[in-house]
Amino acid sequence: MSAGTTPTSTTWATTTTAVWSALSPSLSDPLRTFEAYPVTFLNNMPVGRKLFAAFACVLTAIAVMGAVVFFQMVALDKAGAQRSVANQMVRSTAAAEFYLARQENSVRGFLLTGDEYYIQRATAHRQSFKNAVKELEDAAGPELKDEVGSLDRTADAWFEHVVTQGAALARDPATRDRAVAMVGRSGSADQVMEPVESALDSIKEQNLVELDRVRAVQDDASTTAKWVLGLGIGAAIILSVLAGLALTRGIGGPVMKMVDHMKRLIGGDTSLQVPEASRKDEFGAMGQAIIAFRDAAIDKIRVEAEAVDAREKADIERRRNLTLTEAAAEEQARVVTALGEGLEKLSDGDLTYRLTQTFPSDYVKLQSDFNAAMGQLKDAMSVVVSNVSAIRSGSGEISHAADDLSRRT
Numbered sequence: 001m002s003a004g005t006t007p008t009s010t011t012w013a014t015t016t017t018a019v020w021s022a023l024s025p026s027l028s029d030p031l032r033t034f035e036a037y038p039v040t041f042l043n044n045m046p047v048g049r050k051l052f053a054a055f056a057c058v059l060t061a062i063a064v065m066g067a068v069v070f071f072q073m074v075a076l077d078k079a080g081a082q083r084s085v086a087n088q089m090v091r092s093t094a095a096a097e098f099y100l101a102r103q104e105n106s107v108r109g110f111l112l113t114g115d116e117y118y119i120q121r122a123t124a125h126r127q128s129f130k131n132a133v134k135e136l137e138d139a140a141g142p143e144l145k146d147e148v149g150s151l152d153r154t155a156d157a158w159f160e161h162v163v164t165q166g167a168a169l170a171r172d173p174a175t176r177d178r179a180v181a182m183v184g185r186s187g188s189a190d191q192v193m194e195p196v197e198s199a200l201d202s203i204k205e206q207n208l209v210e211l212d213r214v215r216a217v218q219d220d221a222s223t224t225a226k227w228v229l230g231l232g233i234g235a236a237i238i239l240s241v242l243a244g245l246a247l248t249r250g251i252g253g254p255v256m257k258m259v260d261h262m263k264r265l266i267g268g269d270t271s272l273q274v275p276e277a278s279r280k281d282e283f284g285a286m287g288q289a290i291i292a293f294r295d296a297a298i299d300k301i302r303v304e305a306e307a308v309d310a311r312e313k314a315d316i317e318r319r320r321n322l323t324l325t326e327a328a329a330e331e332q333a334r335v336v337t338a339l340g341e342g343l344e345k346l347s348d349g350d351l352t353y354r355l356t357q358t359f360p361s362d363y364v365k366l367q368s369d370f371n372a373a374m375g376q377l378k379d380a381m382s383v384v385v386s387n388v389s390a391i392r393s394g395s396g397e398i399s400h401a402a403d404d405l406s407r408r409t
Helices: 007-027 030-035 042-046 048-115 116-139 143-170 174-180 188-264 282-347 361-408
Strands: none
Touching: 048 116, 048 143, 048 188, 116 143, 143 174, 143 188, 188 282, 282 361
16 A cells, blocks of 8 residues: 555545446436336425425535535644644754754864864754754654653763763863763764664654654545545435436426316316325315315306206296286186177177187186076066066056046046
């Protein structure tokens, strides 16, 4: 495995490749894939929940992607901070190494010239070295604390042995050779310096290891963030397409069916069936409303047909009544005419006149009563005539008797 490749990034690449390979056949025709799965559960879900579920899926994918990217950004920031610390330690280590070398050079300058200036420079460089070690100590983790402490102690031992004691020997002409021998090829200065250099080398090596680790963490976090971002965008697009298809089937399709049902109902087609009425969502309520409108239209047609039939029956009855009324009027007119003729005959003194016309059944009794009255009147008049004749005869006899009586007297 190369330095820039991490196990996590390799796992992400492998997983993504497998997921993409699995999704590629489906994504080649998303509509057909979506149609293959039943969505009857959408029929019982309210429209608001459909919209909420669709947007929730997309937002969930975006939220998951954002969360993973956020944590990877946090990891990047953390790795960046660790890298800054490691770089600072590298710089501090280099500074400590530099000022340690300057101390050695200052000691050699003093041994060559005997000028106290070089001792002052060695002391100043030692302070700069101590400052660099302090920066190392502040930035070092627990695993480097002992190494930094060892560096500081061994450097102090070297300064005390070489600079302080060596300078004292060099100032005395009698011991100057011993001071020079101290910094020679087989002198004690190198022996005292060896632990210092070992501590510096150990710190530098561990710093480089830490830098490599931090770089690997940064690369891994960056790679993970890129993959997650790409997969998240892809998942959001796929979920958006699927949500769109689901909403098209779950909302758009029923809306078009409702429109078609209403157009047919407006066109007068009362034989339509509304299977959507069995749904448990708003479209089910709309379907039930359309059925109610259909039933109302059927009732309206029935009521109108009944009204037309009633009007026709009423018209027939009116015409029949009018015919009956006219017939009754004609019959009444004939009866009145016949009665008028009978009364006219009566006024002329014809008591033998009888109503012989055919009277309607309602006026038969009137005919018989008239004829009976005429008969009774005739009989009465006959009696009156007989009585009048008798009276006239009696009156004649009385008159004759009176005449006879008057002649006698």
